[in-house]
Ligand SMILES: O=C(O)CCC(=O)C(=O)O
């Protein structure tokens with residue numbers, strides 16, 4: 001059995017401490033895959049406590065040991081400021097060096113080279129916003145992304161698409177999502193990259209928010225008959241509310257599938273690359289009932305969108321409770 005299989009078997013057998021100890025010892029011996037795995041554990045936080053700085057450190061060691069996946073993730077962490085201070089320039093340098101041998105990195109470097117931004121990753125763009133409605137505030141920005149950028153999001157996210165299901169709180173079984181019939185994927189910590197990060201920065205600049213306020217970019221795919229039934233994007237009893245939503249249309253040429261605000265009648269169907277922005281809250285911070293909207297059923301073709309929900313302040317997923325209280329062998 002190889003080392004990671006052994007670690008996983010220990011974990012599955014309820015021996016979390018032994019699993020973590022084995023992993024840490026292998027990482028300390030210079031086993032690059034173990035270093036990478038340890039970094040992933042430190043991000044996930046379900047076995048050992050979440051520790052992003054530690055994850056960043058182990059990603060660094062794994063990349064020095066020549067592990068490309070670790071180097072790619074480290075470049076992204078460097079750009080996003082995950083476990084370190086954000087440093088776009090260094091991230092791009094890391095990625096460019098990786099691009100000499102890694103096709104994935106090379107493609108990212110090429111895409112980034114086509115974007116207008118400062119050396120610090122600040123987008124250099126002016127946006128032509130057209131107001132569609134003032135209550136709720138809805139605006140569009142035509143050709144917010146290029147066709148190539150839309151294709152990139154769809155390409156990178158497609159392998160992660162899953163049917164939209166939720167866990168039934170009563171039975172703990174997976175059941176179809178009550179509001180959405182579609183396939184979805186999230187660009188989280190492991191799947192966001194510098195290109196998606198740069199797009200998220202552009203979304204922040206378009207919406208006048210900071211990059212940190214965004215939830216992970218979501219990819220949604222609707223085939224014939226799929227839809228997003230009427231809903232509010234604002235969450236019940238949430239102090240860090242979703243103040244705004246940005247939807248980018250990644251495909252066009254499908255029938256049906258308009259985004260519709262049911263209480264005002266406003267309906268929008270973006271062309272590939274267009275963005276729709278809307279406010280979800282009333283001036284007093286409560287969810288705005290007029291922001292009730294849906295994605296109407298698709299009749300023909302495939303609709304793909306990218307959605308980013310923007311919070312009032314910095315958004316981070318809370319760390320899950322971890323099985324172990326400390327990281328064996330490395331605890332201070
Ligand atoms: O599919 C659409 O047009 C709407 C999507 C939506 O409401 C959302 O992502 O929050």
Ligand SMILES: [Fe+2]
Nearest residue numbers: 231232233293
């Ligand atoms: Fe929505």
